[in-house]
Amino acid sequence: MDKKFIIGIFSAIAVSVAIVIMPWAYTFYSPTFSKDPASWGVFGDYFGGVLSTIVSICGFVAVIVTIKKQGDGINAQLASIELDKETRDDEIYYRQALQCLEEALTILNDPEDGRVHRDRVAWLQSARLILTAKELANKITSVSMCTTYSASEKLIRSRFQSRLDPVSNPETQQPSYFSGPNWDNYVNNRPSHRLEMHSVYMVYKFTSWGRDEVDLIDSIVGNVDTDDISPAYFGAAQYLSSQGQV
Numbered sequence: 001m002d003k004k005f006i007i008g009i010f011s012a013i014a015v016s017v018a019i020v021i022m023p024w025a026y027t028f029y030s031p032t033f034s035k036d037p038a039s040w041g042v043f044g045d046y047f048g049g050v051l052s053t054i055v056s057i058c059g060f061v062a063v064i065v066t067i068k069k070q071g072d073g074i075n076a077q078l079a080s081i082e083l084d085k086e087t088r089d090d091e092i093y094y095r096q097a098l099q100c101l102e103e104a105l106t107i108l109n110d111p112e113d114g115r116v117h118r119d120r121v122a123w124l125q126s127a128r129l130i131l132t133a134k135e136l137a138n139k140i141t142s143v144s145m146c147t148t149y150s151a152s153e154k155l156i157r158s159r160f161q162s163r164l165d166p167v168s169n170p171e172t173q174q175p176s177y178f179s180g181p182n183w184d185n186y187v188n189n190r191p192s193h194r195l196e197m198h199s200v201y202m203v204y205k206f207t208s209w210g211r212d213e214v215d216l217i218d219s220i221v222g223n224v225d226t227d228d229i230s231p232a233y234f235g236a237a238q239y240l241s242s243q244g245q246v
Helices: 003-028 037-107 120-138 143-163 183-187 197-207 216-220 234-242
Strands: none
Touching (some): 120 143, 120 197, 143 197
């Protein structure tokens, strides 16, 4: 048992006894103890009656304090359970959102030639998965999990940018790629439709750099120091030196 708790109990007993005895001693003080049993009986009735009242009050207060502590403990447990639930939910939303984005990118890959899959249904599915990932991400409540998801989302967006890069997909530079028929499908007697406008918008909106997004590279503009570059990368170090940004 805690030492402070024991000291507190004895202190409370001493104070209670003092509260009972001091008024009696002040009122009926005598230098000698009475030899009359009746006097001791009266004192006993007084002492027991007053002390029992004090003990009852202290007991009642102790019960109230105990109930409050138990209530606080239950509330803390419920809060912990709720926090654990929110953490588990955030992890589920995080994984499922990233899984949707991964699948949205995979759908755009043509399984036959590895090019961007020019298929109306594929683009619709990709756009729906991107929107689903956004809905799931919005349900994440943890700040740290939101930060982690944002970094993971940027990584997948960079893969979208590589996949839809016009240099490797020059056909996408022409509006007819999206609005015209798919002649490959037409020749092979497969459905050939224009791509759905909103799905194209959603995919390219996700792939594009947002107007309100901050480019992290801006944080090091003007702070290039060639001493941070290993001498093994001679060409890069010389290039940076020649730009006068050291």
